[in-house]
Amino acid sequence: MSKILEIEDLTVSFDGFKALNNLNFSMNAGELRVIIGPNGAGKTTFLDVITGKVQPTKGRVLFKGRNIKKIPEFKIARMGIGRKFQTPRVYLNLTVRDNLDLVSNQNKNVLSTLFGRANNNETRTVGGLLETIGLDTKANLSASLLSHGEKQRLEIGMLVAQSPDLLLVDEPAAGLTDEETENVGALLLSLAQSHSIIAIEHDMEFVRQIANDKVTVLHQGALLCEGKMDEVQNDPRVIEVYLGETPD
Amino acid sequence: MSNKTGVQIKKKKQRNKIIELGIITTLVIIMAIILPSIIPAFRLRLIGRFLSLAIVALGIDLIWGYTGLLSLGHGIFFALGGYALAMHLNLQIPEGQIPDFFNLYGVKELPWVWQPFYSLPITILALVIVPGIAAGLIGYLVFRNRIKGVYFSILTQAALLVFYNFFNGQQKIINGTNGLKTDSSRIFDLVVSSAGVQRTFYIITVISLVLIYLLCRWLTSGRFGRLLIAIRDDETRVRFSGYDPTGYKVLVFAISGAIAGIAGALYTVQTGIITPSIMEVAFSIEMVIWVAVGGRGTLIGAILGTMLVRLGQTFLSESFPEIWLFFQGALFLIVVTVLPDGIVGWWTSYGWDKLRSLLGLKPSLITYPSLVEDPDVQQERKEMSEQ
Numbered sequence: 123m124s125k126i127l128e129i130e131d132l133t134v135s136f137d138g139f140k141a142l143n144n145l146n147f148s149m150n151a152g153e154l155r156v157i158i159g160p161n162g163a164g165k166t167t168f169l170d171v172i173t174g175k176v177q178p179t180k181g182r183v184l185f186k187g188r189n190i191k192k193i194p195e196f197k198i199a200r201m202g203i204g205r206k207f208q209t210p211r212v213y214l215n216l217t218v219r220d221n222l223d224l225v226s227n228q229n230k231n232v233l234s235t236l237f238g239r240a241n242n243n244e245t246r247t248v249g250g251l252l253e254t255i256g257l258d259t260k261a262n263l264s265a266s267l268l269s270h271g272e273k274q275r276l277e278i279g280m281l282v283a284q285s286p287d288l289l290l291v292d293e294p295a296a297g298l299t300d301e302e303t304e305n306v307g308a309l310l311l312s313l314a315q316s317h318s319i320i321a322i323e324h325d326m327e328f329v330r331q332i333a334n335d336k337v338t339v340l341h342q343g344a345l346l347c348e349g350k351m352d353e354v355q356n357d358p359r360v361i362e363v364y365l366g367e368t369p370d
Numbered sequence: 371m372s373n374k375t376g377v378q379i380k381k382k383k384q385r386n387k388i389i390e391l392g393i394i395t396t397l398v399i400i401m402a403i404i405l406p407s408i409i410p411a412f413r414l415r416l417i418g419r420f421l422s423l424a425i426v427a428l429g430i431d432l433i434w435g436y437t438g439l440l441s442l443g444h445g446i447f448f449a450l451g452g453y454a455l456a457m458h459l460n461l462q463i464p465e466g467q468i469p470d471f472f473n474l475y476g477v478k479e480l481p482w483v484w485q486p487f488y489s490l491p492i493t494i495l496a497l498v499i500v501p502g503i504a505a506g507l508i509g510y511l512v513f514r515n516r517i518k519g520v521y522f523s524i525l526t527q528a529a530l531l532v533f534y535n536f537f538n539g540q541q542k543i544i545n546g547t548n549g550l551k552t553d554s555s556r557i558f559d560l561v562v563s564s565a566g567v568q569r570t571f572y573i574i575t576v577i578s579l580v581l582i583y584l585l586c587r588w589l590t591s592g593r594f595g596r597l598l599i600a601i602r603d604d605e606t607r608v609r610f611s612g613y614d615p616t617g618y619k620v621l622v623f624a625i626s627g628a629i630a631g632i633a634g635a636l637y638t639v640q641t642g643i644i645t646p647s648i649m650e651v652a653f654s655i656e657m658v659i660w661v662a663v664g665g666r667g668t669l670i671g672a673i674l675g676t677m678l679v680r681l682g683q684t685f686l687s688e689s690f691p692e693i694w695l696f697f698q699g700a701l702f703l704i705v706v707t708v709l710p711d712g713i714v715g716w717w718t719s720y721g722w723d724k725l726r727s728l729l730g731l732k733p734s735l736i737t738y739p740s741l742v743e744d745p746d747v748q749q750e751r752k753e754m755s756e757q
Contacts, residue, residue, distance in 0.1 A: 173610060199612035211607045213600045220596050225611045227593060232617040236594040284611060 125187075126151040126288055126318045127172070132181035134167055134343075141167040143343035144181070149336075151287070154314040156333045157322045158354075159340035160363055165322045166208070168340065169290050172320075173205050174198040185288070200230070204286035208293045210273035214266035218257050218276055221265055222248045226283040247283060255279040255309065271302035278309060282317075289313065291321040295328040307331040339363075394580060402576045411565045415640050418572035420680040421579050422636035427660045427672035428579075428586050429629030434658065435667035436590055437622050438602030439518065443508075443526030444630045445654040446533045447501035451631025452638035452648060453537075453544060454497035457487040459555035459562060459639070471545045481543050497635045498628045505627025509620040518605070530649055537646035549645025552638060562639060575636045579673070582629055586669050589625070598622060599667075663705050665712025674713060 129147040133140060142164045149155050159165050170176040171183060174195040183190050190198055199205075213221050226244045227235060240248075252258040255275040260268065265276060274294055281289050291310065295303045303325065310319060310332050323329050329337065330351060337354045339346040341363045347354060354360055401421075406414055426448055434440050460469045461484065468480045486492045512525055538547050553563040560567050589595055600608050601615050608615050638644040647653075656679075664675020682701065686694035709716045 194614070195609045196612050196614040199610050205610050207607070211604050213596075213603050213607070215599050215603055216596055224593065224596055224600055230611075230613045232621055235597060235613075235618075236589075236592075236621075238593070240593070280611070 124151050125149065126153075126185070127320075128184040128187075129172075130181050130184070132171065132183065133179050134164075134171060134176055135179045140343050142171070142178075145340075145344055147338065147345060149318065149320070151318055153335050154310070154319045154321070154332065155336055155338060156329050156351075157320060157338045157340060158324070158326075158329060159346070162342075163340040164343040165340055166292060167343075169205060169292055169320075169322065172198075172290060173203060196230075199284065199286075202285075202287035203290065204281035204284045204288070205290040206277050206281050206292060206294060208296060210270065210277045212265045212268075212273050212276050212280065214264070216265060217262050218265055218268070219248060219252065219261040221276060222251055222279055222283050225280045226251075226285075247285075251279045251283055254282070254312075256305070271298050271305070274298065274302070274306055275309065278306070278313075282313060287318060289317050289319045291319060293322055293324060295323060295325045303328055304331070394583075398576060398580055402573050406569050406572060411568065414572055415568050416684065418568070418575045418640045419637055420677055421572075421575045422633045422640065423657070423660070423680060424673040424676040425575075425579050425582055425636065426630045426633035426657055427664070427676040428582055428669060429626035429633070430657050430661050431666065431669055431672040432586055432589065432629070433623055433626040435661060435665075435669075435672070436595065436598040436602065437619060439619065439623070440523045440658065441526045441623070441626070442523050442651070442654050442658065443528075443530040444626070444657055445530050445649040445651075447505055447627035447630035448634035448637070449533070449537065449644065449646070449648045450501040450504060451497040451634030452644040453550065453634075454487065454493055454500060454631070455635035456550040456552050456638050456644045457484055457544075458490060458493035459552045459557060460550055461488055462556045469550075471548065471550075472542075474545075475542045477542050483543060497631050501631030501634070502624045502628035505630075506620055506624035509623035510616075513616045513619045513623075527651060527654070530651060530654055534646055534649040537649065547646060549643055549647075551643045553642035563642060568640065571636065571639050575640070578632060578636065582632070583669060583673070586629075589622075590669065594618075659702060661712075663701070663712055665714030665716070668712070668714040668718075671712050671714035678713070 125148050127147070127149050129145060132142050132145040132147075134142040145164075145168070157165055157168070167176060171178055172185070172190075174190060174193055174197075178191065185198070185201060185203060188201075190201075193201075213224070216224070223240055223244070226247045227238075227240075228244060229235070229238060249258075252261050255278065257268075257272060257276060257279070260272070265273065268276060278291070278294065281291075294306050294310065298306060307328055310321060311334075313319065314332075314334075321332060323332075333351045336348055337351050338348045339354055339357075339360050341359075346359055346363065347357050349357075405417070409417075426444060429447075430441065430444055463469065468477070472478075472480075486496065508526070508529055512522060517525060537544060540546060541548075544550065553561075555562050557567060562568075590598065597608070597613065597618060601618060605615050634644075634648070660676040660679050661672045662675070663679055664673065665671030679698075679701070683694065683698060686697045690697070705712065711719065
């Protein structure tokens with residue numbers, strides 16, 4: 123199976139503080155990988171590096187075999203990496219439909235955005251997505267009127283509209299009710315059938331719901347362990363970093 | 371359901387478009403045909419100047435209201451446009467001569483920058499393109515380095531000061547502090563300050579204002595306009611969606627600069643003179659204030675705000691010459707504290723509903739569609755209205 127993402131000896135330091143420390147990581151195309159780790163483990167920096175927001179101090183990141191060093195964020199996004207932020211970031215002053223329409227635009231340079239109109243293909247994508255994320259009745263409402271959970275779903279929809287190969291999802295269940303969490307989980311699982319996904323999460327209940335493949339545990343910027351959810355949960359090192367003590 | 375609302379929205383949009391077109395046509399007829407024949411020439415000239423200022427306000431609304439970049443340096447582009455046209459008018463003299471002021475500084479030959487301005491078509495092109503390119507260049511340097519927010523505002527103001535000092539110092543080229551006079555110049559063998567020519571400039575101003583308004587409407591209505599709003603609200607998100615915001619910002623800033631250039635040219639010929647004082651910091655800030663008073667991101671607000679502030683200034687300074695500046699200060703304070711969205715913003719979010727309820731009409735409600743569809747809610751509402 124081909125690797126969609128490979129990370130080799132990655133170190134990122136901010137003024138000497140190593141947010142990521144000699145991290146090695148790889149995942150196959152089509153995988154849904156969950157990354158967990160206590161606060162300050164470097165999870166968000168990890169996503170920052172993959173999306174080009176932060177440049178690696180050492181090491182390299184290969185996406186579909188291509189080194190993404192020094193490629194600006196928007197080009198990485200066009201290469202097929204979509205990112206969902208921790209807090210939902212949608213365009214509050216635009217309608218739900220327009221939010222999706224902007225992202226689904228297939229030609230994103232200035233002139234074609236200015237003169238072009240949405241083609242049938244894009245309109246169909248948007249229509250389909252509105253149904254997938256369950257917001258078709260609210261399509262013409264301003265996104266500022268949506269609830270927190272609806273915004274999370276809209277943002278995931280925006281990611282998909284970008285038709286990326288790799289979805290990066292940062293704590294999608296943060297601040298959601300149990301029911302909404304379950305909805306988002308189901309949405310991710312259905313997306314996993316056609317995308318590679320990296321999900322960062324704290325909520326163990328949610329991790330159990332979506333982690334069918336491997337789970338990766340980060341600790342102090344380095345890889346602590348990797349494996350099936352059951353294995354990881356019973357790994358003494360994981361229990362130590364989460365609970366701060368060695369089990370007897 | 372969603373289809374039905376889609377069609378309803380389209381119909382409503384179409385109806386609104388027709389209403390808007392009707393209003394614009396009526397206003398143009400009043401402004402361009404009726405007004406010139408009922409008010410005295412000097413008043414008309416005044417209104418023409420205000421209308422040209424409304425044009426630059428539209429440009430500011432585009433870059434500030436929609437794209438979220440507060441420019442405090444639009445005086446540069448305004449002046450560039452003004453100087454371009456003033457140079458052309460100063461060259462309407464017998465062949466072989468050069469404008470009078472050059473004698474003061476012992477300049478015998480026309481500087482090369484003046485050469486292209488013999489031709490009217492090139493001048494008209496230049497007064498759009500030169501400010502546009504200047505804005506595009508400044509924009510490119512600033513936006514490429516991801517400078518935004520307050521730092522962008524400070525940089526534009528610094529650029530304004532650089533241009534101000536540069537123009538002041540260039541006596542041998544553009545008469546320095548004294549500026550260029552246009553009133554006694556001739557255009558098509560007519561004196562620029564004569565009533566007929568001034569009226570023509572006035573009508574050109576009205577038409578330009580409408581055309582530029584429509585251009586801004588077009589820019590801000592489609593995907594491009596929504597992207598500008600997206601850049602304003604969350605630029606990082608835009609970048610991670612695969613758009614490069616730099617190109618968009620440079621283009622909008624360039625268009626905004628070009629619009630300011632047109633405004634500057636029209637303002638200059640209806641003022642009679644252009645001097646570097648047009649690039650004083652206070653004037654560029656005033657432009658921003660017009661937009662704030664009218665309402666950011668509304669376009670029509672920019673025009674309304676400019677006219678209101680400027681007409682108010684004229685009226686107050688005529689009636690209360692000593693204290694009119696206090697009125698102006700009070701107006702700005704009121705807008706900032708009470709009407710943060712400006713007059714148009716207040717009207718659309720509050721005033722319109724208030725007026726409707728005063729007239730006994732039902733207020734239009736925006737609710738979640740699922741709520742409206744809910745039979746219990748509909749039943750409840752019916753009972754409420756029967757009481």
